[in-house]
Amino acid sequence: MTEAETPRVAADVAVFAFRDGAMNVLLVRRRYEPYESYWALPGGLLAPDETLEEAAERELREETNVTDTYMEQLATFSELDRDPRGRVISCCYLALVDGGRVRLRPGSDAREAAWRPLEPLLRDTEKRTVLAFDHDRILAYARQRLAYKLEYQNVAWSLLPETFTLSELRRVYEAGIGRAFEPNNFRRIALGWGVLAESGERPTGGRPAAIYRFADRRPLILAQSARYRRSA
Amino acid sequence: MTEAETPRVAADVAVFAFRDGAMNVLLVRRRYEPYESYWALPGGLLAPDETLEEAAERELREETNVTDTYMEQLATFSELDRDPRGRVISCCYLALVDGGRVRLRPGSDAREAAWRPLEPLLRDTEKRTVLAFDHDRILAYARQRLAYKLEYQNVAWSLLPETFTLSELRRVYEAGIGRAFEPNNFRRIALGWGVLAESGERPTGGRPAAIYRFADRRPLILAQSARYRRSA
Numbered sequence: 001m002t003e004a005e006t007p008r009v010a011a012d013v014a015v016f017a018f019r020d021g022a023m024n025v026l027l028v029r030r031r032y033e034p035y036e037s038y039w040a041l042p043g044g045l046l047a048p049d050e051t052l053e054e055a056a057e058r059e060l061r062e063e064t065n066v067t068d069t070y071m072e073q074l075a076t077f078s079e080l081d082r083d084p085r086g087r088v089i090s091c092c093y094l095a096l097v098d099g100g101r102v103r104l105r106p107g108s109d110a111r112e113a114a115w116r117p118l119e120p121l122l123r124d125t126e127k128r129t130v131l132a133f134d135h136d137r138i139l140a141y142a143r144q145r146l147a148y149k150l151e152y153q154n155v156a157w158s159l160l161p162e163t164f165t166l167s168e169l170r171r172v173y174e175a176g177i178g179r180a181f182e183p184n185n186f187r188r189i190a191l192g193w194g195v196l197a198e199s200g201e202r203p204t205g206g207r208p209a210a211i212y213r214f215a216d217r218r219p220l221i222l223a224q225s226a227r228y229r230r231s232a
Numbered sequence: 233m234t235e236a237e238t239p240r241v242a243a244d245v246a247v248f249a250f251r252d253g254a255m256n257v258l259l260v261r262r263r264y265e266p267y268e269s270y271w272a273l274p275g276g277l278l279a280p281d282e283t284l285e286e287a288a289e290r291e292l293r294e295e296t297n298v299t300d301t302y303m304e305q306l307a308t309f310s311e312l313d314r315d316p317r318g319r320v321i322s323c324c325y326l327a328l329v330d331g332g333r334v335r336l337r338p339g340s341d342a343r344e345a346a347w348r349p350l351e352p353l354l355r356d357t358e359k360r361t362v363l364a365f366d367h368d369r370i371l372a373y374a375r376q377r378l379a380y381k382l383e384y385q386n387v388a389w390s391l392l393p394e395t396f397t398l399s400e401l402r403r404v405y406e407a408g409i410g411r412a413f414e415p416n417n418f419r420r421i422a423l424g425w426g427v428l429a430e431s432g433e434r435p436t437g438g439r440p441a442a443i444y445r446f447a448d449r450r451p452l453i454l455a456q457s458a459r460y461r462r463s464a
Binding site: 091098152 | 238
C-alpha cells in the first residue's frame with residue numbers, strides 16, 4: 001500500500017445532552033474546506049501518540065470545551081468515499097453529558113459550537129444532506145444506540161444532574177427513546193431497576209415531587225425496562 | 233503526520249462455533265514474523281478498495297476458507313504498542329457460524345487453521361501471553377460480547393444447524409455464556425422468546441426430543457432471557 005493509499009484515521013464524537021425538555025446533539029461549524037461552514041460532529045485526525053479514545057476526548061475538548069463525559073465506542077466507519085480529500089476511516093464515539101453542566105467554547109477547527117435539538121435535525125437529514133461528510137448517517141446510528149442504551153442499560157445518570165424527580169427522568173427517557181411513557185408505568189419501571197434512591201433532599205416549593213439520585217452507576221442491564229417493552 | 237506516523241489499519245475476526253459440546257474459536261498459525269508460528273485471530277491489513285467489513289470477510293476466507301458467517305463489528309483497538317512493526321489500528325469483528333457446516337483450509341499468511349475450545353484457551357491467556365499481538369485481550373472482549381448477545385439478542389440461530397432440539401440449544405447457551413441452565417427453566421425461557429417453532433420433523437431413534445427451528449432470525453431483544461437473569 002503506497003502512502004497515497006494508506007487511509008488516515010480519525011475519531012468523531014456524537015455528544016447527547018438533555019436540554020430545555022429535548023434531547024440535543026453537540027455540533028461544530030467547520031472553519032475549513034471540505035464542507036467549510038457546514039455543521040459536523042466534533043472530531044479530527046488521530047495523533048501519533050494517542051489512542052482513538054484519547055483523540056476523541058482531545059478533539060471534543062479543543063473544538064467545544066466539553067470534558068468528562070460518559071463515553072463509549074460506537075462504531076468505525078470505512079466507506080471508500082466518505083471524505084473528498086482521500087480515504088479517512090472514522091472511529092466514532094457516543095458521549096452523554098448533563099447539559100446543564102457544560103459551557104461551550106468553540107476552538108481550533110470549529111467556527112461555532114452549539115447544541116441542536118435532535119428530533120428536528122434527524123427529520124431534516126432524512127430529506128437532504130445536512131451535516132458534513134457521512135455525519136448524517138453516523139448521527140442516526142448514534143441515536144439508535146442512545147435509545148437502546150437508555151432502554152436496556154443503567155446509563156441515564158450521565159444525562160442528569162446529581163438529583164432529579166421521576167418526571168425529569170421520564171422526560172429524559174421520552175426524549176432519548178422518542179416516545180411517550182405513561183407516568184405511573186414509568187415510575188413502576190424506574191423504581192424496579194433497583195438503582196435509584198431517594199436523595200434525602202426535601203422537595204421545595206417549585207419541585208413538589210420526591211427527589212432521587214442514582215445510587216448505582218454500574219452498567220447493569222435493566223430487565224424491567226426490557227420486560228415493559230415486550231408487553232407494550 | 234508523516235508517512236512513518238500514519239497508522240496502518242487492519243481487520244481481525246473472532247469466529248465462534250459450537251463443536252463437540254464446547255464453544256470453539258477459530259485460530260490461524262502465523263507463517264511470518266512478528267509472532268511467527270504463534271496462533272492468532274484471522275485478519276490482516278485493509279486493502280485500498282474495500283471497507284473494513286469487506287477486509288474482515290476477505291481475510292477470513294483467504295486464511296481459513298470460512299465464509300457466510302453472522303458478522304458484526306466488535307470494537308476498534310488502537311493501543312500504541314500493539315504491533316512491534318509500527319502502529320496498526322485493528323477493527324475487530326465478531327463472527328458466529330454453525331461449526332458443522334464449515335470446512336477449514338488454511339491459506340495466504342496462515343500456516344494452519346484450527347478450532348480451539350474457548351474455555352481452556354481463555355484460562356491459559358489469564359496466566360501468560362498465548363496469542364499473537366493483543367489478541368488475548370481481543371478474544372476476552374469478544375467472548376463477553378458473545379455471552380451478552382446470547383443472553384439478550386436473538387442470534388443463537390447462527391451457531392446452530394437449521395433444526396435442533398432444546399437440549400442442543402441449551403448446550404450452546406451453556407457453552408457461550410459459561411454457566412449451566414436448569415433444563416426445565418431453560419425450556420420455558422427459550423419457548424418464551426417467541427422465535428422458535430417446531431420443525432415438523434419427526435424425532436428419530438437417536439433423537440427422541442421434539443425438533444425446533446428459528447422461525448424468526450431478526451435481532452430481537454429476548455426479554456425473557458433478561459428477566460431470568462435478574463431472578464437467578
